[in-house]
Amino acid sequence: MENLELPRSVEIIEVGPRDGLQNESNFVPTKVKAAFIEALWQAGFKEMEITSFVSPKWVPQMGDAAEVIRLSGNHPGTIVLTPNKRGIDTALASGARAVAVFIGVSSSFNQKNINKTTDEALNGLIPHIRELKNKGVFVRACISTAFHCPYEGEIAPADTIALCKVLADAGVNELSVADTIGKATPQESFSLFSLLKRELPGVLIAAHFHDTRKMALANIYASLQAGVTRFDSSAGGLGGCPFAPGASGNAATEDVVYMLHRMGIETGVDLNLLNHAISVVEPHLSRELTSWYYQSYKKEQHS
Amino acid sequence: MENLELPRSVEIIEVGPRDGLQNESNFVPTKVKAAFIEALWQAGFKEMEITSFVSPKWVPQMGDAAEVIRLSGNHPGTIVLTPNKRGIDTALASGARAVAVFIGVSSSFNQKNINKTTDEALNGLIPHIRELKNKGVFVRACISTAFHCPYEGEIAPADTIALCKVLADAGVNELSVADTIGKATPQESFSLFSLLKRELPGVLIAAHFHDTRKMALANIYASLQAGVTRFDSSAGGLGGCPFAPGASGNAATEDVVYMLHRMGIETGVDLNLLNHAISVVEPHLSRELTSWYYQSYKKEQHS
Numbered sequence: 193m194e195n196l197e198l199p200r201s202v203e204i205i206e207v208g209p210r211d212g213l214q215n216e217s218n219f220v221p222t223k224v225k226a227a228f229i230e231a232l233w234q235a236g237f238k239e240m241e242i243t244s245f246v247s248p249k250w251v252p253q254m255g256d257a258a259e260v261i262r263l264s265g266n267h268p269g270t271i272v273l274t275p276n277k278r279g280i281d282t283a284l285a286s287g288a289r290a291v292a293v294f295i296g297v298s299s300s301f302n303q304k305n306i307n308k309t310t311d312e313a314l315n316g317l318i319p320h321i322r323e324l325k326n327k328g329v330f331v332r333a334c335i336s337t338a339f340h341c342p343y344e345g346e347i348a349p350a351d352t353i354a355l356c357k358v359l360a361d362a363g364v365n366e367l368s369v370a371d372t373i374g375k376a377t378p379q380e381s382f383s384l385f386s387l388l389k390r391e392l393p394g395v396l397i398a399a400h401f402h403d404t405r406k407m408a409l410a411n412i413y414a415s416l417q418a419g420v421t422r423f424d425s426s427a428g429g430l431g432g433c434p435f436a437p438g439a440s441g442n443a444a445t446e447d448v449v450y451m452l453h454r455m456g457i458e459t460g461v462d463l464n465l466l467n468h469a470i471s472v473v474e475p476h477l478s479r480e481l482t483s484w485y486y487q488s489y490k491k492e493q494h495s
Numbered sequence: 496m497e498n499l500e501l502p503r504s505v506e507i508i509e510v511g512p513r514d515g516l517q518n519e520s521n522f523v524p525t526k527v528k529a530a531f532i533e534a535l536w537q538a539g540f541k542e543m544e545i546t547s548f549v550s551p552k553w554v555p556q557m558g559d560a561a562e563v564i565r566l567s568g569n570h571p572g573t574i575v576l577t578p579n580k581r582g583i584d585t586a587l588a589s590g591a592r593a594v595a596v597f598i599g600v601s602s603s604f605n606q607k608n609i610n611k612t613t614d615e616a617l618n619g620l621i622p623h624i625r626e627l628k629n630k631g632v633f634v635r636a637c638i639s640t641a642f643h644c645p646y647e648g649e650i651a652p653a654d655t656i657a658l659c660k661v662l663a664d665a666g667v668n669e670l671s672v673a674d675t676i677g678k679a680t681p682q683e684s685f686s687l688f689s690l691l692k693r694e695l696p697g698v699l700i701a702a703h704f705h706d707t708r709k710m711a712l713a714n715i716y717a718s719l720q721a722g723v724t725r726f727d728s729s730a731g732g733l734g735g736c737p738f739a740p741g742a743s744g745n746a747a748t749e750d751v752v753y754m755l756h757r758m759g760i761e762t763g764v765d766l767n768l769l770n771h772a773i774s775v776v777e778p779h780l781s782r783e784l785t786s787w788y789y790q791s792y793k794k795e796q797h798s
Binding site: 377378405409410413414455 | 499501678680681682706707708709710711712713715716717747750753754757758759786787788
């Protein structure tokens with residue numbers, strides 16, 4: 193019995209400095225963020241979400257977005273998350289060449305987050321995407337609750353695909369499709385990503401998994417079988433302890449990369465340099481990071 | 496693109512009371528073990544390793560094996576681990592109807608554990624297996640270091656398969672094939688179990704994964720694709736904290752069963768009753784158990 197073929201190389205989109213730090217409880221000093229981001233570039237990532245122009249009132253962890261871009265935004269793989277027109281304008285004025293926008297598939301989720309239904313959010317987003325495309329900006333659309341919603345439960349794959357198609361038609365370069373609450377199974381992952389790859393051949397598709405229920409690596413393996421070659425992950429598993437209530441539990445980049453390398457799949461990421469990058473930011477967090485690969489690195493350093 | 500077909504149901508061989516408790520740092524009182532085992536049967540398991548006749552000098556945690564069998568050995572699915580002829584005789588005298596024996600593929604591993612090469616260990620084991628078979632006892636052979644050895648590194652699949660064949664020829668009913676140090680990838684798992692299923696159609700094959708490097712569920716998914724329908728796992732992830740040096744990091748039964756049920760694969764295990772069983776033993780351990788599913792159960796109980 194032959195296995196499904198796996199890709200020879202994949203891109204890891206590092207989201208620790210943005211999606212990770214945004215969901216840690218304390219503010220990491222801007223200079224530490226800059227050093228962390230620089231160390232991550234040194235580790236070999238080609239694309240990274242470095243910050244977000246969300247409201248500092250709601251997300252004080254990202255209150256230094258403009259300064260982070262000034263210090264760290266020069267790399268061509270820099271991506272900046274923006275929640276609205278003002279965020280987009282600020283990001284562009286700061287020199288961002290790639291912008292991420294976000295929307296959930298679930299209307300309940302969008303209502304809770306941005307007080308809009310999915311249709312309302314989409315109608316608001318499309319003109320911004322068109323404007324960004326006209327300006328030659330790379331647009332990444334982050335799709336939340338693509339599998340399950342904390343309020344609505346299971347999401348129909350057809351709904352996720354329909355939303356992705358509208359965004360692709362509007363011109364987004366990439367869809368980052370997320371299992372926001374870490375509930376997808378490998379079977380669901382294989383199924384949805386197989387459909388997305390087939391239905392949307394003209395757009396980049398990234399898979400974004402959370403390890404909340406320990407299935408992140410299984411889902412990545414299943415997505416590789418579905419032809420996915422782009423994965424979001426967060427250095428150190430930054431972004432919430434998997435056991436805290438409502439935690440995000442981002443898949444830890446080093447654990448993902450370890451598995452990929454062990455299967456002969458290239459990522460361009462140097463695991464030692466990645467561990468070093470994590471050690472730059474960890475002392476400034478309110479908790480210890482628990483990825484197995486970083487833990488073993490720390491033990492080596494102290495022995 | 497169609498996914499590889501997954502089985503409709505699988506058997507979970509619960510190893511927490513033996514492989515789990517044997518690798519926890521403290522001795523769990525015999526009556527607690529009996530209550531734990533009974534609660535596990537109530538949760539629906541059909542097969543369970545309940546204790547081991549290893550030397551109490553080396554493994555004091557199992558020093559009450561005879562008493563555990565007396566209290567809990569009546570269930571037809573009871574399996575007792577035995578390291579040698581004396582252990583086998585004691586197990587049989589205690590009424591055991593299924594016996595597990597163990598051997599590593601790696602000679603270095605066997606040398607360290609039992610001061611014998613693999614061939615020496617095998618030559619010692621074969622007569623015992625034949626005797627057990629003559630007595631109508633179900634024999635399960637636990638194969639350590641089937642993928643990687645902590646001393647020798649990668650193990651050639653041909654070596655694992657050769658050892659398994661000799662044991663199958665000697666009459667064992669089941670081979671429990673283990674990734675002892677939790678280093679196998681899903682690709683390696685698929686590959687080895689596909690070969691084992693093809694080469695050894697006449698023997699039951701169980702996969703035994705450790706979550707040391709977070710790949711246990713990915714490996715189980717890949718093994719399902721290879722046709723494996725029997726999995727060892729340990730309630731509560733009993734058997735060593737995944738971050739402690741040399742820890743085993745058994746895959747937690749409840750996390751495995753959750754994933755399987757979510758993919759529509761039946762196990763016969765009731766997850767609520769399983770969580771209850773874990774709550775019987777946890778207060779008697781030196782640490783908190785960290786499986787996500789049991790953690791969420793505890794939160795519910797306390798809220």
